[in-house]
Amino acid sequence: MRRLPFKSKPVYKNPLKAPLIIPWALSTTAMSRSSLIFNALLLSCSVQLSSYLYSRWTKKQRTAQELNGGLPDPDSLHDFNLETATTRNHLYENKPVRIPYFQTMAHQPMHINNWIEIDKDLKWYIDQKAQVIKEQGKHVIDSLPENDAGCGELMEILVDYLPKRYPTLFEHIDCKGGGIWNKVTGERLTGLEGRIGVDALMVCSRLVEDDFLMGREREDGHVYFTGGLVAFPGFYLLSKKINKSLRIVHAPVPYFNEKILLSVERTLKRFAPNEPFERTSWEIVDDRDLFLQSGCGSGFAGAVDNIAKIGEADGRLSESQHPKDLYFRVDHQTFRKLPRTKAIIFGVHPIMKRLEDFADSPLVPALLAKAHEEGDNKLMDYKLAPLYQDRMLPYLRELHAQQIEKGLIRGDEDVSHFRELIRVEEGQSFPSTQTSLVNPTESEMAVRAEQAHF
Numbered sequence: 001m002r003r004l005p006f007k008s009k010p011v012y013k014n015p016l017k018a019p020l021i022i023p024w025a026l027s028t029t030a031m032s033r034s035s036l037i038f039n040a041l042l043l044s045c046s047v048q049l050s051s052y053l054y055s056r057w058t059k060k061q062r063t064a065q066e067l068n069g070g071l072p073d074p075d076s077l078h079d080f081n082l083e084t085a086t087t088r089n090h091l092y093e094n095k096p097v098r099i100p101y102f103q104t105m106a107h108q109p110m111h112i113n114n115w116i117e118i119d120k121d122l123k124w125y126i127d128q129k130a131q132v133i134k135e136q137g138k139h140v141i142d143s144l145p146e147n148d149a150g151c152g153e154l155m156e157i158l159v160d161y162l163p164k165r166y167p168t169l170f171e172h173i174d175c176k177g178g179g180i181w182n183k184v185t186g187e188r189l190t191g192l193e194g195r196i197g198v199d200a201l202m203v204c205s206r207l208v209e210d211d212f213l214m215g216r217e218r219e220d221g222h223v224y225f226t227g228g229l230v231a232f233p234g235f236y237l238l239s240k241k242i243n244k245s246l247r248i249v250h251a252p253v254p255y256f257n258e259k260i261l262l263s264v265e266r267t268l269k270r271f272a273p274n275e276p277f278e279r280t281s282w283e284i285v286d287d288r289d290l291f292l293q294s295g296c297g298s299g300f301a302g303a304v305d306n307i308a309k310i311g312e313a314d315g316r317l318s319e320s321q322h323p324k325d326l327y328f329r330v331d332h333q334t335f336r337k338l339p340r341t342k343a344i345i346f347g348v349h350p351i352m353k354r355l356e357d358f359a360d361s362p363l364v365p366a367l368l369a370k371a372h373e374e375g376d377n378k379l380m381d382y383k384l385a386p387l388y389q390d391r392m393l394p395y396l397r398e399l400h401a402q403q404i405e406k407g408l409i410r411g412d413e414d415v416s417h418f419r420e421l422i423r424v425e426e427g428q429s430f431p432s433t434q435t436s437l438v439n440p441t442e443s444e445m446a447v448r449a450e451q452a453h454f
Contacts, residue, residue: 069273069339074113074165087117087351089430090330094280099416101375103255110278123184124438125209132231132291139239143227148197150343155200201229213346217269232290232350254378273339281331283383287444288437290350318447323395324356325443354435361431362408363418365399
């Protein structure tokens with residue numbers, strides 16, 4: 001067999017002039033290998049990126065849980081409508097009015113969702129709080145040195161909480177020192193990192209309706225009030241309570257020291273950061289002055305004397321005060337212990353309902369009437385009931401009769417079972433009528449006009 005002569009490949013002196021020869025079999029294999037290498041690198045990068053992002057997310061979650069003492073984040077209210085928002089009806093949710101009425105702590109575990117409640121009057125509350133702080137200063141906002149770090153921790157937790165719970169109202173600001181945007185007031189509070197004491201409390205005052213009284217256990221084993229922001233106190237001033245023990249502060253409260261001081265103090269010392277709880281107290285007031293010290297110049301109702309001021313002078317309500325415009329004030333009290341500083345936080349959110357708002361609450365007018373008629377005299381005197389109950393009781397009976405006429409009640413029910421008339425399990429909700437506090441009532445305007453002549 002004749003062998004073909006071997007032909008060597010031509011040699012080109014200038015490689016650029018050489019023809020392009022693509023060995024297809026070899027190029028396919030090479031490209032396949034390149035593709036595999038590329039895909040492997042891409043997969044490796046994807047895994048590393050996913051691992052990095054997951055580690056950051058878990059670190060963020062871990063940091064949030066550490067900040068909140070192991071409590072979960074609140075559920076987000078993405079469809080929250082501030083224009084119609086009301087708080088929970090604490091007359092139903094908690095047990096502030098009891099038959100028979102007696103002194104008790106009456107607390108219950110609190111879901112983290114319920115720590116901060118916001119209603120349609122948020123901006124009004126914040127504006128009024130700013131006015132009180134400007135006029136009253138250290139009487140309503142102060143902090144002892146041992147409490148300053150706790151103020152900073154409270155601010156951190158609040159700033160972390162609000163955008164998570166109310167994303168339509170608040171937003172984190174990514175800036176040096178961190179910040180928060182209050183979309184309701186339009187304020188952008190920045191450079192928050194490192195703020196402590198009153199400076200941190202001032203940030204809190206621009207965000208929510210709640211006040212925050214603060215305390216801690218000292219070496220003698222007792223709990224002392226060490227500072228806070230208390231612009232809407234009811235009948236006391238922070239300046240009169242700071243640096244004093246629970247026993248001294250509650251000395252004027254009937255039966256407190258004798259019956260429940262030890263259990264209250266034991267609870268406050270023992271409960272953990274992941275064991276928040278709540279309770280609700282109540283009183284009857286006659287105007288929107290949440291500071292309730294008109295004589296001190298709070299300015300909510302001008303120079304009009306209210307129940308708090310009248311009580312000091314053993315006077316009586318103005319004849320211009322219609323009972324429908326009396327307010328049932330509940331203070332939603334929340335209790336949290338901060339994980340880092342161990343500060344005890346007493347949150348207080350005053351919520352006001354006009355008595356007329358209870359017209360659609362079955363048996364509630366009768367409940368309030370019975371609490372006043374049969375309540376312990378010392379407790380009712382402490383609430384200043386003698387100043388207003390003669391005016392209020394006939395109106396409550398009138399509301400009760402209207403409820404019978406409308407078929408809301410029969411009239412022979414046990415008033416202590418009023419909650420059972422609302423069948424939540426059948427889709428009914430607790431009555432939520434809540435008059436806005438932005439505008440004065442007819443009675444408030446009439447009393448203003450009356451006192452303007454003197």
